[in-house]
Amino acid sequence: MEAKNSTQPVAVLPLEASLSLVNSKLHIIGQAGNFEPIDTDYIPPYGDGMGYMPLQLFLISFGACVAGSVLTILRRMKKNIEVFDMNVRGIRRTEHPTSFSEITAEYIITSNDVTEADVQKALTLSEQSICPVWAMIKGNVDVKSIITIKNTD
């Protein structure tokens, strides 16, 4: 996200997170930066459902990453975004490890000038050179996009 030219080196700091088990099952609290700690857990019988499953957190990480890229690109195109919502759905493998074989991200944008082609262009750039979370799952997860524009013009 930091630079416009993907061939230029970017100054980036390492990122860190800490996690602590807080019960006798799998309730783990994670934290990074100075932000609110996040409860994570698993569904019974492994956990007690006291927090986000790691794969749910992954969907939010992926969604926020793509959203940040797409919004930045659309704004560089001088587009006006009134509302930007996303729904992200992951289909898990039925054999271990039960990772996502497919993720479908729906982009719901209210605007007077954004077109589906604009969003598609931003998504192509995001996938190719901007969104780091997308880059880390490349070749392992099939990502599909649904674009819904609510035109207020």
Add this chain to the structure above:
Amino acid sequence: MEAKNSTQPVAVLPLEASLSLVNSKLHIIGQAGNFEPIDTDYIPPYGDGMGYMPLQLFLISFGACVAGSVLTILRRMKKNIEVFDMNVRGIRRTEHPTSFSEITAEYIITSNDVTEADVQKALTLSEQSICPVWAMIKGNVDVKSIITIKNTD
């Protein structure tokens, strides 16, 4: 996490998350299940640092996933875990996309019977067949482990 035999099909539901942009920069609130919404954002100038960067959330997702796998395996080995903490650090590429080229996860375990070899065995199983977040970044991110045992025996 659901089955002991990685060749057996596992009943898994799709997972979903929703995200909404809440300001004119990149402050996005994400949510899944019935859990507390999570603030995400970017550092200035793109965002205002009002929440987790997507890559920080990714580290928590990855850490909680590996922790869940490792704890489950150690408990199946009848090991006694008194304290389980993790520090996860990601080194980002200096060209776009600035994804993690390397993640180092440190496992700090207080126990009277867990050995470094036990944890290494659990990590090998987690990587090979249990932890879905690890599976999704395979081939794209180099994962290193540091094991620290505090023996209370």
